[in-house]
Amino acid sequence: MSAGVGVDLENLWIRFGDFVAVRDANVHIKGGDFFSFLGPSGCGKTTILRAVSGFLEPSEGNVLIGGNNMQGIGPNKRPTALIFQNLALFPLMKVWENITFSMEIAGASARDRRKRADELLDMIALPGQGDKLPSELSGGQRQRVAIARALCAEPDVLLLDEPLSALDLKLRQHMRTELREIQKRVGITFIYITHDQGEALTMSDDIAVMRAGVIDQIADGKTIYNDPATAFAASFVGENNVFRGKVLEVRGDQALIRTNRSGDLLSRISTANKGKMNVGDDAMMFIRPEALSLAPTGTQGDHFVTAKVNHEEFEGNTFNIFMEGDGGKELKVAIPNHGQSFEDHSGQDMTLEYEVNNAVAVPAGELAAE
């Protein structure tokens, strides 16, 4: 199979009437990458996928696959295969006919098709199931058949539209690993659409975080998690505590922020915003629940936060403390469980400590909905 064909979106705009579904998207997807578009429903990620697969012509801009402009080329002529959210297996065709549908269209003989179907069935660990109907398979098996059907077309780019969303949690987590393995084995470019940050983080080489038609950040999972470019990316990917305020002072790569509730706190400025945050700007500072730890109550300083405990919960691997936070949102602290004793602090003030490097400041912006 090909060594990996890249996909480029150049100044891509997609409008439906007055509604802008995708606003000036510029994305370079390297050949052989597992690339995810991550965002809440309605953010335009599926629209982008439809533009890549050819079901939708962009209003402006270009889709390039392997450097070739795809304008005017229909979905049946593009080197892409799409896996639908509901899989869209053909219910009246047997599994092997489903898998080799693209070969049937290309005019391959029944014997060749049967042979290829058996190979692919082995690959997806469903040997000997070719003569069943899709309705006779379980959800996870149908999922794999859909992947096999798409791979059978030998696409350069496989497009996946939230294909795991219909599965239950266990199976979903299992299929993540499996999808990633399949991708590594076949070596083609995967473009994956999801609203589930867990899926995006575990499987992807690179992730584009999308919000309301705009791509906020494109980076690998670690960067997006640790070094978000926008308030939205910081609040959408993983759990995060927000502190709103104004920039009081910029010290190189760090900023002292006068927060609305928690005094002056020091934070790292996210890489994407270095040099762009000025004194007096509205800013947001984010600290992950696991980056906060308990400190002696009443300690003052630019990396200490004191707040009242609302309630606590025991999650097994962590004790979670929920405290009064900024803007009606609770401040969450996750203390790893090492078997230490743990007393209930509800109603009391507690002080938390963090390492400045684990706090990240970005310009104030829209937060992800809970």
Add this chain to the structure above:
Amino acid sequence: MPSFLKEFFNRNGTLMGSLMLGLVLFWTVGLIILPQLSMLDFSFRPNLPPPEIGGPKDIYTLENYKYLIFGPEGGSQDYNAVDLRVFFRTLVAAVCVTIFNLILCYPIAYYLGQNKGNHIRVFALMLIIPYWINEILRAFALRIIFGESGVINTLLVGSGIFDTPFDFIRNDIALYAGLGYAYILLMIFPIYNVIESLDHNQIEAARDLGAPWWRIHKRVVIPYAKPGISSGCTMVFMLSAGALAAPQILGGPSSLWFTQLIYQQFNDNSDWPQGAAYAIVLLVTCILLVLALMRVFKVNMGDIGK
């Protein structure tokens, strides 16, 4: 009591269950099976004046069926060529009307079924409203449209395509158009019903896997729509073969429809047994033809009801 009946009564209660069962039995037995059985009985009896009915001459005979095949006894021809020709022509014409209707209605049904929005409702309404008008009135309207000085001929002659008006009536074009139009809804709606439930992603998936539009229809849409297509075709075929008003009004003077022969036997000749025999032959042939075609296209009886 068989288990399905027990379940039926459990679900609906004894009173409601008996009422529903009674009505269904009255409908099928009283209104369908018994009259047909009496027709069957008629068809095997000679045509006798009323006083002789039940008399010694009133015996079962194959006379009426023989007549359709061999004509009157001592006739000049070996076979009843006139009636047989009408019979087969009716069947072939009904098949043609069915095929024509299918070709016309499938795209419409597909369009209606796979598109959403207000214009679809308006479109469906425009298809239904003409059927508020009496069938006979519609047939006469078509006769006027297709007539020698009708709209179509005026247009054709006026635009210079034809020098003289074309006789749509004598050439049976008006008849086929009338029959086709009469049953268009019976073809569209069963197909529309099935196609409406077809997941649009299936069509996109097939397209994405490289299929051109006609192969999508051949491999994905038509197999899925088969129950609707067969129930539409069955209805249109049965009703076309059994139509009377449209052939009477739109048929040319020389082209009889088999139902018109049946009508003549019953009314003009007052020969009910002969008419009954003709009607039974038409009914049985149509049923056999439909069953045979269902076998060929691998359609189950249960699919027709979908």
